[in-house]
Amino acid sequence: MFRDFFDRAHWFALGGLVIALFYLLFFSPVDGSTVRKQDKRLELVLQEKARIAFLLETYAPVEELAAAGNRAxxxxxxxxxxxxxxxxxxxxxxxxxxxxEQGAIAEGIAAYVLGVRQNGDYIDARSLLGRHREITALVEAELPLIKVRVEKSPNSRTWNEALNNIYYLQSRLAGGCE
Amino acid sequence: MSLGIKFILKSVAGLVLLLLTGSLLAGCDAVKERPKMRIGYMNCNSEAETRARFGPLNEYLSQKLGIDFELVSVDTQEFAERFHKGEFDFTHTNSLLYIILREQKNLRLLATEKRGQYGPRTAGTLISRKDSGIKTLADLKGKYLLFGPQLAPSGFLAQYDLMLQAGINPEQDLAYYGIPRGSFKHEKVVYGVYFGKYDVAAAPALDLELMIRDGKITADDFNIIAQSEIFPYCTFGAARQIPDELAEKFRMLLLDLTPESTVTYQSETVKVLDSAWIDGFAQLEDADYDPIRRMAKNANMPPYQEF
Structure with missing residues (x-):
C-alpha cells in the first residue's frame, strides 16, 4: 500500500482530490443552483422586455391613429x-x-375587464404595461354615473352588468385578485 | 270461435278505437290552443338570408313561449305600412324603423341586438380610398358618392347628417350620389370605392369591421373621412296590444340567450345566436335612440319628414 514513492504519491493525490471536492461542495462561493436561478431570472426579464417591446411596436399604428383623433x-x-x-x-x-372615448360606456368597461382578466399586469401600478392610473380614473368617473343609471332602471340587465364590471375593476385596483 | 271470445275481441277493439279517437281529439285541441302570432323581420339583404338567419331564433321563441310564431320577412320600404295594417305582433327592424313605428304606433322597445365592437350600437362612416387624397369632409364637394339603402341608419342617414352638419348639402354639393341596386348594398358601396368607381362611400362601421375580420379588405385600404356618433343597432319591438306579461317574457328570453343556447331546427340542433349572426341582446331605453331622432330631424327624414 505505501511500499514505494509511486504508491504514496497516489494516496497523496487522492486525498487532495477528496479535500478539494469537499471544499467545492460545502464552501464554494457560487453554487450551481444560484447560477441556474440567475439564468432563469434573466430569461424572464428578457422575455418580459421583449414582449413589451413587441406589443408596443405591433399596436403602435392603433395608438398613433387614436392620438390623431381617428378613433374609428x-x-x-x-x-x-x-x-x-x-x-x-x-x-x-x-x-x-x-x-x-366614443361613448360606448358599458362595452368599454367590459373590454377593460376582459383585458385585466387576461393579464393582471394592466392593473399593476409597477408594471411597464400597467394602466393603473387610467383605470382608476375610469372607475372614479363612471361608477357614480352607472349607479344613477341602475337606480333609474333597476331591472336593466345591461346596466347591472356594467355596474358589476366596474365593481370588479374597483376591487382589482384595491388589490383583490380573481 | 266461441261467443265469449268474440265478445272480448270486440270489446278490446272498441276500447282501442275509443282511445285512439280520444288522443287524436286531444291532440287537435292542444294544437288549437297554441296561439299563432307573427314576427316581422326586416330584410337586411334578401328574403332567403332573413329566413336562414332568423329561422332558428324564431323557432326558439316559439318553443319557449308556446306560441306558433310565423316568420315574416319584410322589405324595409314596406315595413311601416304593413305594421300599420296590423300584420305583425312583434318586429325586428333597424333603429330608424323602430323610431318610425314608435312615433306612429307607439311600438314597445324590447331588446337591442349586439354585434361587433360597439355591442348594441353602431355608427355610419364616410370612406375614401387611401390613395385618393380625400381626407376631410370639405374634400367631398364635387365628388361621386355611393350611399347604402335609404332607410339604413348607418348606411345613409348618419352620413347624410354628418355632411349637413359640416355645411355640405348632398343634394347640391356633390357631383353625384347613388344607391346600388339589389342585395348586399353595404358591401357594394365599400367595393364601389375599393375598385375606384366612386370617390366616397357611406359605409356602416359594422360592415367595415366584418369585412376586415373576414380578410376581404384591410384597415389600411381606406381613409375614414368621418364617423357619426354611435346609436342603437337592430331592435326587437312589440305592438302595443301585446300584453305586458308576454312582452316581458319575450324580452327576457332574448336577454337570457347565450352563445351556448341551442334549438332543434329542421331536425338539427343549432346555436341560436350563431345562426342569427348576433353576439347577444342588450336592454336599452327609448332615450338611447335620441341620436337617431336628431339625425332624422336634421336630414328631414321619416318620421319627421316635412314637405
Missing amino acids: AALLKLEELERDFPGEAHASILRGSLLL
Whole structure:
C-alpha cells in the first residue's frame, strides 16, 4: 500500500482530490443552483422586455391613429390585428379606451375587464404595461354615473352588468385578485 | 270461435278505437290552443338570408313561449305600412324603423341586438380610398358618392347628417350620389370605392369591421373621412296590444340567450345566436335612440319628414 514513492504519491493525490471536492461542495462561493436561478431570472426579464417591446411596436399604428383623433380607424386597425393575435389582453385594453372615448360606456368597461382578466399586469401600478392610473380614473368617473343609471332602471340587465364590471375593476385596483 | 271470445275481441277493439279517437281529439285541441302570432323581420339583404338567419331564433321563441310564431320577412320600404295594417305582433327592424313605428304606433322597445365592437350600437362612416387624397369632409364637394339603402341608419342617414352638419348639402354639393341596386348594398358601396368607381362611400362601421375580420379588405385600404356618433343597432319591438306579461317574457328570453343556447331546427340542433349572426341582446331605453331622432330631424327624414 505505501511500499514505494509511486504508491504514496497516489494516496497523496487522492486525498487532495477528496479535500478539494469537499471544499467545492460545502464552501464554494457560487453554487450551481444560484447560477441556474440567475439564468432563469434573466430569461424572464428578457422575455418580459421583449414582449413589451413587441406589443408596443405591433399596436403602435392603433395608438398613433387614436392620438390623431381617428378613433374609428384605430378600432378598425385593432380588428385587423385581432386576426393575427386573437384574444390579446393589450388589444382589449386599447379597445376599452377607444370605446369609452366614443361613448360606448358599458362595452368599454367590459373590454377593460376582459383585458385585466387576461393579464393582471394592466392593473399593476409597477408594471411597464400597467394602466393603473387610467383605470382608476375610469372607475372614479363612471361608477357614480352607472349607479344613477341602475337606480333609474333597476331591472336593466345591461346596466347591472356594467355596474358589476366596474365593481370588479374597483376591487382589482384595491388589490383583490380573481 | 266461441261467443265469449268474440265478445272480448270486440270489446278490446272498441276500447282501442275509443282511445285512439280520444288522443287524436286531444291532440287537435292542444294544437288549437297554441296561439299563432307573427314576427316581422326586416330584410337586411334578401328574403332567403332573413329566413336562414332568423329561422332558428324564431323557432326558439316559439318553443319557449308556446306560441306558433310565423316568420315574416319584410322589405324595409314596406315595413311601416304593413305594421300599420296590423300584420305583425312583434318586429325586428333597424333603429330608424323602430323610431318610425314608435312615433306612429307607439311600438314597445324590447331588446337591442349586439354585434361587433360597439355591442348594441353602431355608427355610419364616410370612406375614401387611401390613395385618393380625400381626407376631410370639405374634400367631398364635387365628388361621386355611393350611399347604402335609404332607410339604413348607418348606411345613409348618419352620413347624410354628418355632411349637413359640416355645411355640405348632398343634394347640391356633390357631383353625384347613388344607391346600388339589389342585395348586399353595404358591401357594394365599400367595393364601389375599393375598385375606384366612386370617390366616397357611406359605409356602416359594422360592415367595415366584418369585412376586415373576414380578410376581404384591410384597415389600411381606406381613409375614414368621418364617423357619426354611435346609436342603437337592430331592435326587437312589440305592438302595443301585446300584453305586458308576454312582452316581458319575450324580452327576457332574448336577454337570457347565450352563445351556448341551442334549438332543434329542421331536425338539427343549432346555436341560436350563431345562426342569427348576433353576439347577444342588450336592454336599452327609448332615450338611447335620441341620436337617431336628431339625425332624422336634421336630414328631414321619416318620421319627421316635412314637405
